[in-house]
Ligand code: NDP
């Protein structure tokens with residue numbers, strides 16, 4: 001398949017691996033790129049020296065295009081941007097912030113810029129700032145998420161109608177059938193997170209991977225809406241958040257409860273009680289930990305089967 005997204009990134013399949021804190025380093029990014037998708041290094045959990053190291057290793061591990069995800073609220077963002085420019089990364093996915101601030105600088109350095117949005121207002125704003133494409137992230141997605149709780153099913157057609165640049169869909173996509181559904185909604189690519197957390201190459205702790213394998217539907221919830229909304233896998237930390245929210249905790253109380261480094265503790269160090277576990281709703285469907293290459297192959301195969309199933313079903 002060739003479309004605006006495969007051409008923009010020069011990739012075989014419009015399958016983009018999400019940039020996820022603590023889960024997507026150079027090993028996962030290069031494996032996805034080598035499999036024909038677009039791998040992304042998640043820079044938000046990396047100190048500047050760490051990002052530099054990951055980019056260098058990724059360049060050695062793949063000759064194919066890969067990207068860096070840069071949440072714009074990262075504290076040392078200028079250092080990350082310098083690294084990205086110096087190392088010659090030519091695709092950046094920005095998220096969690098105002099695309100007006102850095103898009104022109106990145107574009108001036110020849111970098112393709114994609115921005116992640118969760119509503120039409122931010123989609124239009126991103127387009128007016130000159131980004132090359134957007135990712136529409138629906139309510140089902142893991143990690144940080146929009147306040148409006150718009151599902152992927154509702155968000156994607158709305159964004160596709162609103163903007164002229166290509167739209168990729170994120171949130172709830174983990175197999176070929178959901179990819180086909182996203183393309184039927186008008187997306188030209190999919191960004192997939194949770195399915196790739198359950199790959200051999202993801203840097204998520206084994207305990208976290210096993211907790212995701214055991215997840216059923218209803219195992220995650222969008223929490224901490226007074227701070228930055230985040231979809232969490234339910235555990236002891238989630239229970240504490242829920243109790244605090246139910247007993248009218250204010251923003252400061254929630255910040256104190258969250259503390260610092262909870263996500264690292266859970267997703268990277270494997271503390272399944274006290275850690276913050278960010279994962280999407282699709283985790284209830286995921287039942288295996290396999291190499292990233294096999295994930296891409298399976299998605300492509302199932303997409304084609306699902307497409308064939310639909311042939312002849314014209315109303
Ligand atoms: P603020 O609400 O403090 O907004 C800061 C500034 O950045 C504002 O000028 C705002 O625009 C702009 N802005 C923020 N996010 C975006 C975006 N995605 N696209 C375009 N402009 C943006 O920022 P917060 O970080 O507290 O959260 C803003 C929204 O983004 C919330 O809905 C939040 O849930 C979501 N978010 C999404 C993340 C993701 O990775 N998908 C991560 C973190 C937050 P304006 O003045 O027009 O409102």
Ligand code: NDP
Nearest residue numbers: 021044045046047071073074076143144260261262263264
């Ligand atoms: P915290 O403030 O709780 O902790 C910061 C974490 O980031 C620490 O574990 C720290 O590692 C690490 N870190 C890496 N670089 C720096 C730096 N320059 N300064 C300080 N800490 C750094 O934040 P979270 O762990 O909840 O989130 C980390 C970042 O990721 C935030 O910017 C957050 O908004 C973003 N984020 C983005 C998401 C996305 O969807 N793209 C999803 C969730 C979060 P150490 O413990 O080794 O000091």
